[in-house]
Amino acid sequence: MAFIIKDTKLNVAKTDIFHDEAGYAAFPTAESVVFDREKLIPIGLLSFNMFDASIDDKILIALPNLQGIPDGDYGPITYSYIDEQQGWCLDDEYANDDTLEEQDEYLDNYQQAQDEFAANKCLMRRDKKLPLITLGGQPRFGQNWASCLYNELAKNPELDHYYEVTCSLNHPEFEHMSTRDIVYLDQKDNKEYTFIGSFKDEAYLVRDSEYLGFAGEFMVFYQPELKKVMLVAEYD
Template identity: 45%
Template sequence: MAFLIKPTALKQAQRNIYHNEVGFTAFPSTEQVAFNDQQLLPIGLLSYQAFDATSQQQILIAVPAVQGTFDGDYPYLSYSLTADGWQMDDTSVEFFGQEFSCYHDYFKQAQDFFGHHEMLTYSLEAEGSKQALFELGGQPPLGCNWDANLYDEMAENEELDHYFDVMDEEEGEEFETMSTREIVYLDEDTDQEYVYLGQFSYDTYLDGGGECIVFYQPELKKVLVVAEFS
């Protein structure tokens, strides 16, 4: 698998979501969207129309209830929409059996806090700073631990090398172009492109971990979640 810098512009510029809005529902219930609540902790229900105006797809953004999910123990975890709703993929189910219950209590606290305040704050304190529910769109934050975990051939990819050189400059015409180009994750075995949806902070929902990077394959209706870890 590899990262592909496309000639097309970003479909969705980066912006933070702080409240429920058209196209995003925080903490969706199993009545709003079918999913396995023993496997997945529901962060949000996202409309794919932000990336494809003709699409009617609704994507579950979730944390797999797997110990080590945000510690970089796995290159990625994936789940897909099935006839029975959103489920962890067979390749990921083998990771189950380890305890994750220590994080459920804080997640429930976050869910209840949102129900009362219609937003989340740092450490779930009433006077705390407002935290983003989801950072939608933009480019994936390449050059970190998460992508090195996925793809270890960056030194052999001239296009990516050039991208990093240009982005390091932080100015100029080429920077303006590169910073607005679409970057997808390509499964070279199947030639399927995974669209970068955005990211959220594990700390906001679970009181632990770094960022969760989220990709989506619309034909397969498959979500990849990748942990950025320190």
């Protein structure tokens, strides 16, 4: 089973971030973090110690500037911290894929969002503040993104019980189950990935969409031993 529901309580409750805060900085620059500027579009810089006090990693939250990724055409996409000189880089299997082309349109829309944030210290849509990112909480199951990571048709009694409990606010176990830590276990290397949160691409890439309900959302996971970020796109 790819997801594990732990007995430990969530360290970070679900929280919408609208501005720069302690532990999170939006639109990081090359001066604040080293990364591959040709392949990665920087969304934020996160201090992982809010999730694990024993680890002080500064994680780059970024979008790959590659065709099809924000459209939900691929499964999980990963990038990793290499060293001080190279910083954060898209993993080779994606960086070396000739079918993935860079997109100038994404960069143009991102620049608009960056300029808006520089002027207003927040992002607005239809006169409402739009979250830069939603940190913490539990990943939402029963959506398309999760099917990229595990077999929903397989026998998963633990997840089945989780669904049963969390679908009913009146269930006696709801309070307990809805506050447990849930991690993704990559069975290839037997490493656990912490769920960091999610962000919507309408904030950064789909600037002029009239159909914001169809804009995508990215689930963000982090593996501290590998210093690897995993993104999974959700398109309902």
